[in-house]
Amino acid sequence: MSTDTAPTSRRWIPFALLILLGVASLATAWLSSRPSSTVVGPEGVVMYAGADLASASSTRSGATTDGVSCRTAAKEVVKYHIHVHVAIFVDGQRRNLPAGIGITQPDLVEHYPSGAFYDVGLTDCLYWLHTHAADGIIHVEAPHQGDFTLGQFFDIWNQPLSASQVGPAHGSVVVFENGRRLSGDPRATPLLSHADIQIDVGSPVVAFQPFTYRVSGGCGEGTTSCSTPKG
Numbered sequence: 001m002s003t004d005t006a007p008t009s010r011r012w013i014p015f016a017l018l019i020l021l022g023v024a025s026l027a028t029a030w031l032s033s034r035p036s037s038t039v040v041g042p043e044g045v046v047m048y049a050g051a052d053l054a055s056a057s058s059t060r061s062g063a064t065t066d067g068v069s070c071r072t073a074a075k076e077v078v079k080y081h082i083h084v085h086v087a088i089f090v091d092g093q094r095r096n097l098p099a100g101i102g103i104t105q106p107d108l109v110e111h112y113p114s115g116a117f118y119d120v121g122l123t124d125c126l127y128w129l130h131t132h133a134a135d136g137i138i139h140v141e142a143p144h145q146g147d148f149t150l151g152q153f154f155d156i157w158n159q160p161l162s163a164s165q166v167g168p169a170h171g172s173v174v175v176f177e178n179g180r181r182l183s184g185d186p187r188a189t190p191l192l193s194h195a196d197i198q199i200d201v202g203s204p205v206v207a208f209q210p211f212t213y214r215v216s217g218g219c220g221e222g223t224t225s226c227s228t229p230k231g
Helices: 013-032 150-157
Strands: 080-090 093-095 108-112 115-119 137-142 173-177 195-201
Antiparallel strands (some): 173 195
């Protein structure tokens, strides 16, 4: 018969280390989801510090994409204007949507004390799906109401989106919308009025981080309201 003489506290050490490692991992993911400082951008939306997922300069050069055309300032007609917030995490670290996605070169940049606001100028064009500021807000500014998707936005950006890739980031992809984990093709994620979308690529998967926002300030050319309908 053998007798275990090791102190009880010593046998608990490996288990305690596992708990501490798990807590540290969760804390890292939580901290990565918080703003390093509270900065309100030119659209009245809190902006997060961090690297862009990819450059806005990869935007398509003006050809109609997935049924979405690119309009000059003179030809832009906006009868449907909503906003969607998108947060992206790659291996638990925040990545941002840059300003100017969906706006061809040379874009018009307006500099405010709160940050840069990108818009359509005299010689470029603006796709119906685009970003004006680096605050995660996708604007849908279309001549009519429609069923627009995240896949269309990424195609206009000319960046990949699939179950295993988001832009240049590779890994298993999880998408939440308004707190609900979605199944199926991430490209089919609908762009709903005032929706809150979170995309996780790789590991760990950051628990859904609800984000409250209201877009104000500059609304872009051809618009009479920042929200038509409310969004």
